Amino acid sequence: MRGPHNLVRLIRTGATFERTGAMAVVLDAMDAPKPLRVAIRLFAAPFRWLGYEGDPAMPPATRAITALGPAYIKFGQILSTRPDVVGDELAVQLRVLQDSLPPFPTAQAKRAIAIELGQPVDRLFSEFSEPVAAASIAQVHRAxxxxxGETVAVKVLRPGIEKAFRRDIEAFYFAARMIERLSPASRRLRPVEVIAHFESVVLGELDLRLEAASAAEFSANTAKDEGFEVPVLRWHLSGRRVMTMGWINGIGAAEVAQIDAAGHDRKRLAARVLQLFLAHALRDGYFHGDMHQGNLKVGPDGTLIALDFGIMGRIDEYTRRVYAEIIFGFIRKDYRRVAEVHFEAGYVPADRDVDAFASALRAVGEPIFGMDASRISMARLLNYLFEVTERFGMETRTELILLQRTMVVVEGVARTLDPHINIWEASRPVVEDYIRESIGPKAVARDLGRTVQVLSRFGPRLPALAEAALVRQSHPEPEPRRRDLPPIGWIAVGAALTAAAGWVASLV
Known part of the structure; x- marks a missing residue:
C-alpha cells in the first residue's frame, strides 16, 4: 500500500515549505487571497516539524524545492522563467535551480564513468575537472x-536519481487521483494523464543513451540553421549514465550584463530564440523541450548554443498544421478562423457555438496586439484562457503538454533578453513561411503524391487480391461481412490509384 506513504509525502511537501519560510514567499508571489493564505498556513503549521530543513544558505523557495527532490526541482525550473507569473524576486530565487545546484563528489562521478565505460577515468581523460554545472538529474565536468587533447563536457547522472524520481512520481499520481475524486470538474484536465506524460518525459532523461540519440537527431535537423549550434557528440565515450560532447564556450542566456558587455544585440537574440523554437517545432516536428536559460548559451559571435537534450518533443505533421493555422489566425486577428480550426481538429466539442468561441478567443488575443510584453500580465491572460477552455469543454491534450509548456519557457527566456518583445511580431515570419510551404496547392499535390505512393506499393499484390476476391464472390460465406464496396470494387480502385501513381508523383 503506497497510499499512506504518498499522503505523508504530500504533507511533508507543505511542511517543508512552511519550515523553510517558502510558503509565505510563494503565497506573496502568487498574490493569494487572504482566506486562502490563512487556510493553507493553518493546515501546514501543525506539520511543520515533518518538513525538511534544507540548506539555510539558500533563499527560502530554492531551499524548500531542492530539499524535496528532483521532480520538484523540474517544476521550479519552469517557473523560474516566468517573473510575470511568480514575481521578479521569486523568479531570481528559482533560477538557481537551472544549473547551480549542489554537486555530488567528483570521486563518485569518476567511479560511475569507469563502471559505465569499462576503463579508468585517468586512461580516458588527461584532465578531469570538478563539477562546472549541477542540475536536478546530472552534473557536468570539463575534461x-x-x-x-580536445576539451569535452562529460555529463554524469546523480547517484540514486532513479529511485528518488520514482518516489516523487508516485506521490504526484496519488495527488492527481485525489484531485479527480474530490473535484469532478478537474477531470477534463486529465491530471492522471498529465502526470503519466511527465513521468514518460523524465524517465527518458534517466538514460543518457537516449539523450545522445536525441542530440544527434537534433544536430542533423538544425545543421543549416544560421546562428544556432549543437555540440558534437562523442559516441564512444557515452553510455546509459555517462554522455560526452564537445565543449563550446559561451555566456549563459540569463547573464544579461555579460551579454551586454560582449556587445551582443539582446533584442535580436530574443527574437531569434522564439523563431528558432517555432522553426524546429513547425518545420521539423522535433524541438528542444527544456529550453530554459540554463540550457542556452551565447557564443562569441552571437551564435545560440543549445545544451541538455534529455527532454525533446515531437509533433506529427497534421498537428503542426493545425497549430500553425491557429497561430497565424491570431497574428491576422482572424478569430473566426481560429475558432473553426479548433472545431475542425476536434479540440472543442461539436455541439458548442463557433461564434461564441471566436468572441472568447478575441478577448484572449486582442490585449496582446499593439502592446509590449512588459505591459501584459501573462498570469491573468493564462487564467482567462483557462476559463475559456473550461466553459467550452476543451479537454487537456496530453500529447501537446510538452509543446505548450516549452512555449511558456521559451517566451520567458525571450523576455529575459528583451522585456519589451512582442511575441506575435517575432513569430510572424516563421509562421508565414511554414503556412506557405504546408498549406496550399503545393502542399496538396505533395500530400496526394505521398498517398498514391503508399497505395502503389500494393500494385504487385493486386492480381492475387483480385483472384481471392473473385473466389470469395463465387463461394460466399453464410453471413458475409458488410462492406461499403464489393471486393472487386476495392480492387478496381486500387488498380486505378496504382496507374495514377507515376502521373501524380511527376507533378510534385
Missing amino acids: KLAET
Whole structure:
C-alpha cells in the first residue's frame, strides 16, 4: 500500500515549505487571497516539524524545492522563467535551480564513468575537472581527451536519481487521483494523464543513451540553421549514465550584463530564440523541450548554443498544421478562423457555438496586439484562457503538454533578453513561411503524391487480391461481412490509384 506513504509525502511537501519560510514567499508571489493564505498556513503549521530543513544558505523557495527532490526541482525550473507569473524576486530565487545546484563528489562521478565505460577515468581523460554545472538529474565536468587533447563536457547522472524520481512520481499520481475524486470538474484536465506524460518525459532523461540519440537527431535537423549550434557528440565515450560532447564556450542566456558587455544585440537574440523554437517545432516536428536559460548559451559571435537534450518533443505533421493555422489566425486577428480550426481538429466539442468561441478567443488575443510584453500580465491572460477552455469543454491534450509548456519557457527566456518583445511580431515570419510551404496547392499535390505512393506499393499484390476476391464472390460465406464496396470494387480502385501513381508523383 503506497497510499499512506504518498499522503505523508504530500504533507511533508507543505511542511517543508512552511519550515523553510517558502510558503509565505510563494503565497506573496502568487498574490493569494487572504482566506486562502490563512487556510493553507493553518493546515501546514501543525506539520511543520515533518518538513525538511534544507540548506539555510539558500533563499527560502530554492531551499524548500531542492530539499524535496528532483521532480520538484523540474517544476521550479519552469517557473523560474516566468517573473510575470511568480514575481521578479521569486523568479531570481528559482533560477538557481537551472544549473547551480549542489554537486555530488567528483570521486563518485569518476567511479560511475569507469563502471559505465569499462576503463579508468585517468586512461580516458588527461584532465578531469570538478563539477562546472549541477542540475536536478546530472552534473557536468570539463575534461580533455587523453588521445587528442580536445576539451569535452562529460555529463554524469546523480547517484540514486532513479529511485528518488520514482518516489516523487508516485506521490504526484496519488495527488492527481485525489484531485479527480474530490473535484469532478478537474477531470477534463486529465491530471492522471498529465502526470503519466511527465513521468514518460523524465524517465527518458534517466538514460543518457537516449539523450545522445536525441542530440544527434537534433544536430542533423538544425545543421543549416544560421546562428544556432549543437555540440558534437562523442559516441564512444557515452553510455546509459555517462554522455560526452564537445565543449563550446559561451555566456549563459540569463547573464544579461555579460551579454551586454560582449556587445551582443539582446533584442535580436530574443527574437531569434522564439523563431528558432517555432522553426524546429513547425518545420521539423522535433524541438528542444527544456529550453530554459540554463540550457542556452551565447557564443562569441552571437551564435545560440543549445545544451541538455534529455527532454525533446515531437509533433506529427497534421498537428503542426493545425497549430500553425491557429497561430497565424491570431497574428491576422482572424478569430473566426481560429475558432473553426479548433472545431475542425476536434479540440472543442461539436455541439458548442463557433461564434461564441471566436468572441472568447478575441478577448484572449486582442490585449496582446499593439502592446509590449512588459505591459501584459501573462498570469491573468493564462487564467482567462483557462476559463475559456473550461466553459467550452476543451479537454487537456496530453500529447501537446510538452509543446505548450516549452512555449511558456521559451517566451520567458525571450523576455529575459528583451522585456519589451512582442511575441506575435517575432513569430510572424516563421509562421508565414511554414503556412506557405504546408498549406496550399503545393502542399496538396505533395500530400496526394505521398498517398498514391503508399497505395502503389500494393500494385504487385493486386492480381492475387483480385483472384481471392473473385473466389470469395463465387463461394460466399453464410453471413458475409458488410462492406461499403464489393471486393472487386476495392480492387478496381486500387488498380486505378496504382496507374495514377507515376502521373501524380511527376507533378510534385
